[in-house]
Amino acid sequence: MTASAAEGGVGLLLRELAPQVLGAVARRSDDFAAAEDAVQEALIAAASRWPAEGVPRNPRGWLYHVALRRLTDQVRSEVARRRREDAIASEVWAEWAFVPPPDVDPGADQDDTLTLLFMCCHPALTPSSAIALTLRAVGGLTTAEIASAFLVPEATMAQRISRAKQSIKTSDVPFSLPSAGERESRLAQVLQVLYLVFNEGYTTSAGPDLHRVDLSGEAIRLGRLLRVLLPADREVAALLALMLLTDARRGARTGPMGELIPLDEQDRSLWNRGLIAEGTGLVTEALTEGPAGWYAIQAAVAAVHDEAPSAEQTDWPQILALYDVLKDVSDNPMLALNHAVAAAMVHGPAAGLELLDGLDRDRRLAGHYRLDAVRGHLLERAGNRAGALAHYRAAAEGTASLPERNYLLTKAARLAASKDT
Amino acid sequence: MRYMLMMHAPRGTGEFQVSDWAPQDLKAHIDFMARLNRELTGKGELVAAEGLASPGQARVVRAAKDGVPAVTDGPFPEAKEFLAGFWIVEVDRAERAYEIAAKASSAPGPGGTPLIIPIEVRQVMSGPPEV
Numbered sequence: 001m002t003a004s005a006a007e008g009g010v011g012l013l014l015r016e017l018a019p020q021v022l023g024a025v026a027r028r029s030d031d032f033a034a035a036e037d038a039v040q041e042a043l044i045a046a047a048s049r050w051p052a053e054g055v056p057r058n059p060r061g062w063l064y065h066v067a068l069r070r071l072t073d074q075v076r077s078e079v080a081r082r083r084r085e086d087a088i089a090s091e092v093w094a095e096w097a098f099v100p101p102p103d104v105d106p107g108a109d110q111d112d113t114l115t116l117l118f119m120c121c122h123p124a125l126t127p128s129s130a131i132a133l134t135l136r137a138v139g140g141l142t143t144a145e146i147a148s149a150f151l152v153p154e155a156t157m158a159q160r161i162s163r164a165k166q167s168i169k170t171s172d173v174p175f176s177l178p179s180a181g182e183r184e185s186r187l188a189q190v191l192q193v194l195y196l197v198f199n200e201g202y203t204t205s206a207g208p209d210l211h212r213v214d215l216s217g218e219a220i221r222l223g224r225l226l227r228v229l230l231p232a233d234r235e236v237a238a239l240l241a242l243m244l245l246t247d248a249r250r251g252a253r254t255g256p257m258g259e260l261i262p263l264d265e266q267d268r269s270l271w272n273r274g275l276i277a278e279g280t281g282l283v284t285e286a287l288t289e290g291p292a293g294w295y296a297i298q299a300a301v302a303a304v305h306d307e308a309p310s311a312e313q314t315d316w317p318q319i320l321a322l323y324d325v326l327k328d329v330s331d332n333p334m335l336a337l338n339h340a341v342a343a344a345m346v347h348g349p350a351a352g353l354e355l356l357d358g359l360d361r362d363r364r365l366a367g368h369y370r371l372d373a374v375r376g377h378l379l380e381r382a383g384n385r386a387g388a389l390a391h392y393r394a395a396a397e398g399t400a401s402l403p404e405r406n407y408l409l410t411k412a413a414r415l416a417a418s419k420d421t
Numbered sequence: 422m423r424y425m426l427m428m429h430a431p432r433g434t435g436e437f438q439v440s441d442w443a444p445q446d447l448k449a450h451i452d453f454m455a456r457l458n459r460e461l462t463g464k465g466e467l468v469a470a471e472g473l474a475s476p477g478q479a480r481v482v483r484a485a486k487d488g489v490p491a492v493t494d495g496p497f498p499e500a501k502e503f504l505a506g507f508w509i510v511e512v513d514r515a516e517r518a519y520e521i522a523a524k525a526s527s528a529p530g531p532g533g534t535p536l537i538i539p540i541e542v543r544q545v546m547s548g549p550p551e552v
Contacts, residue, residue: 409442417443
């Protein structure tokens with residue numbers, strides 16, 4: 001095995017062990033922030049030592065031992081500082097003097113990992129803080145890795161993480177599973193954080209830097225973990241399915257110069273059949289019995305696209321039926337746009353345009369470039385070239401995504417050029 | 422030494438009206454910029470490269486007395502040029518920054534003719550010198 005392969009193997013092992021060790025340490029400590037710091041230090045120590053010295057026989061026990069040592073050191077120095085400051089002898093540290101030897105395995109308590117996820121995705125945190133903390137505490141990534149994945153300076157990311165932990169402290173979130181009544185809404189938060197991580201990776205995957213952590217892959221890994229923890233939850237299965245079915249198209253989604261290739265122009269032989277099969281299986285499971293949730297319907301739409309042998313053979317009536325159901329589950333205006341596209345594919349562009357007219361009054365969409373992009377697309381299909389051009393150009397003006405702007409400008413340019421032929 | 426290379430595009434007139442370009446000219450321009458960034462990354466010179474959203478979305482903000490942001494459309498709708506994007510490069514000497522700027526300036530426009538976009542080159546201030 002090469003050195004870098006050894007490092008890669010160790011890296012993955014550490015990321016798997018991170019939430020288990022942190023769960024065990026956090027249960028012993030009443031200071032989550034300190035526990036998290038201690039585990040992070042243990043992970044960094046392992047990452048530098050294991051590739052050279054070999055992985056210890058009981059890697060989880062090793063990390064647990066080292067993290068508890070660090071925590072004890074922190075408490076000791078804190079006690080010493082207080083002693084110096086106000087001369088009060090405290091025996092607090094004695095409680096921490098017992099650190100189990102490295103061969104003691106704290107075991108992997110699945111509830112601990114689940115508790116961690118709920119804690120890191122707590123509603124008291126802003127989405128960006130929750131994402132950063134989840135990737136570090138549950139994903140086992142270093143601050144430097146998370147910073148480079150989000151293309152921000154490491155100091156910025158470190159601050160974001162420490163503020164997240166501060167929020168947990170001040171809002172007195174206990175290290176325990178949410179009550180049954182709270183559980184559903186808290187799980188929705190966890191799913192949303194994972195989906196945001198996935199999308200961040202999916203939309204910024206054009207970067208040439210191979211050393212960047214693959215955020216989509218990390219979200220999928222955490223989605224698989226959550227699925228192991230909650231095997232009976234259908235929305236958990238659905239989110240994992242949605243991520244797999246979307247990620248399956250990644251290789252076909254951009255051209256050699258990083259340009260966006262829309263679904264109907266993608267080379268479907270580049271789609272990952274293994275991921276599609278896995279995702280389709282999960283969707284089927286998520287759609288059985290009871291009303292389907294938001295992720296389940298989205299995943300079902302993705303599955304219909306992925307199963308179509310060509311863009312022309314896409315089962316649009318089924319997609320339209322799915323969006324009809326989704327309309328009752330969520331009033332997300334972006335989904336309403338997709339609904340209009342599906343309606344146009346089934347009943348012709350006029351039907352889609354009529355739905356768009358209804359959306360003009362939605363204040364959340366007013367002036368949004370996506371509305372212009374979809375309208376341009378439907379007007380083009382309806383043969384209204386001048387209208388389509390105007391809306392493509394307006395959409396290109398409005399988007400903040402460079403590949404998307406280039407795509408929309410190219411669409412407009414092609415349309416303008418076709419006038420002369 | 423770090424330099425910021427600011428691309429000032431003349432506002433929507435003549436050959437700079439990108440939305441009027443032929444598809445192949447647009448593609449050549451986009452590919453040119455992508456290749457330039459790849460080249461700079463490959464040489465270890467690229468610190469950052471960002472394109473900015475359209476000037477129609479730009480706003481000028483001033484602090485009002487009560488600290489509430491006072492936001493106006495802007496910067497200057499009548500201005501002839503706007504900042505379209507920038508690079509930050511790390512190079513050993515100013516001449517190399519000028520070379521990169523000249524290359525960016527020669528990005529192809531309609532018919533493949535170099536646009537000769539004006540690029541403002543400014544050195545980025547550094548921390549205190551080591552003693």
